[in-house]
Amino acid sequence: MNTRRDRSLSILALALVGLLLAGPFLPRWTMFLITVSLCYGIVVLGMMLLMRTGVVSFGHGLYYCLGAYAAGTLEPFFGISEIAIMLACAVAVTGLTSAVLALLLRKYRDIFFAMLSLAFSMILYGLLVKTSALGSSDGFNVSARTFLGFTIAGAPYERYVVFAITVISAYGAAVLMQLYLRSHRGRLAGAIRDNELRVEYMGASVANTIHVNYVFSAVLAGLGGALAGISVGHIDPEMAYWTTSGEFVFVAILSGTGSVLAPFLGAMIFETIRSFAYEYSPNTWQMALGVTMLLVIMFLPGGLWSLFGKLRRT
């Protein structure tokens, strides 16, 4: 048991206040980069929970995409462009879907878990690319006009409001995750990864825990997807493609599962590298990712976060 006080919550609160205060003074591109990274970080936070439980989903693009579409289709079909409702809808749809799919997935482990989740996400991809009402493979533009009744579309502070909503959502997600990981059920995750059978002998239900963790991670992916759709302003079926899910796994490995802060740090690094790489060397950036991934797997199995632990110990 770790006796040193965990300072994650205070660091999170500092980051929240810092980002909200600094927001108005940040250049547009920095603000956008932080927004997108935080959306990504929310998704990876869920991946982290699954990895702690010992299962890897190669299909979280399903919820990323589903959340974005649940939020984005409200405007064209129901005329709703209120961000709060859009986010709530994304959370509800991904929560319900994952609660049903988890009934199946919770019996699977290892490669079979990865493959079945991959199949589910590709089913959604296959449907969306052929649905012309939703723009087929081109997707469509998302419009979010109001937040809590205030019109933000076109206002000078529009970007900042979206930024602030993302920052607060990320903070909320991270705090919830931190409290969950400290809770009774949250602590079971690592035990399940180490030895399922003994967890059962102790009287805890492995299947239920995997179910809950899966739904939690799916909702986070849905929230991240909806926020990403709102901040980028466009969504397409590529969000459900297996390479998107692969990227989530990649960032989760890169970050490490040591702390709720790790996914956000990893996502920030990932998005920064990506935006510069798109600019300067669009044809070699995947190669850089691949090499990084190999290096992390070989020399840093705990991810970037484990570097902090090493620094502290020395």
Place this chain on the structure above:
Amino acid sequence: MSQLLAVLIDGLNYSSWLFIIAVGLTLIYGVMKILNIAHGSLYALGAYTAASLAGSWLNQGHSPMGSYAVLLVAAVLVGVLAGPLIERGLLRFMYGKDEIVLVLVTYAVFLILEDFIKLLWGVDPYLLYQPYGLLGSFDVGNLTYPVYNLALIAVAIAVGVTLTWVLARTRQGKILIAVIHDREMAAAQGINVSLVYFVTFTVGAMLGALGGALTAPMISVQPGIGAETIVLAFAVVVIGGLGSLPGAALAAVLVGLVRSAAVHYRPELDLFSIYLVMAIVLIVRPKGLFSAQEARKI
């Protein structure tokens, strides 16, 4: 009636394509327990190499029939260059790690090779259509099919029969089966396991490249074909039961027919149908159609 026939022919054609690609993947998994995402890049490498080699062969005015041999040479070339490089240079340091970690390692290789292909061949599509029409065509009812499609089916059957024969009837096949069942025991009997891995991976890589080389005349070879194909191959291999040769064949036929029926009757369900089959099979038989029973370890 003629539509049903068309579904059947298209389906079998697609099945043989799927089988050629999936068989290398299932072979590698069966022996080495590595679900090789980089198989998609080997497929793409095969397609690119075949397109440029056969393209320059035809441009130099050599016999057009010879281009088929060039396609095969391209596949072998990619197999013996990339296979050993990946296995000896990287994978052998990873044996013994978790299966899921190995998947991620091959995912990293996939990412690296995707950009390697872009650097070498650029991002513009390559077209190599001559070999496709060269063999002429045949009519079924009022539909015309290139003979190349039949040749693809023949290659798939030849590959399947050869592998089954090697596994069942030769000394090398028996060694392979020993390694599949118990790697450490096999090593204790004096089998050179690392050589077996090396050869298996190279042959598997060659089969992936062969799939790409034979596909090159039918498609426009461009970035992204590897990603598109590997997830189809995953579907086939997982449906059949990871590591099972007859499973891969049956799954390829199943997926091929389902997809061709979808394309003919409900084109909007094209991709959807394949992954629906994959999900249903996994739900009903969690380890695929042909899966070995495993003892539960505590």
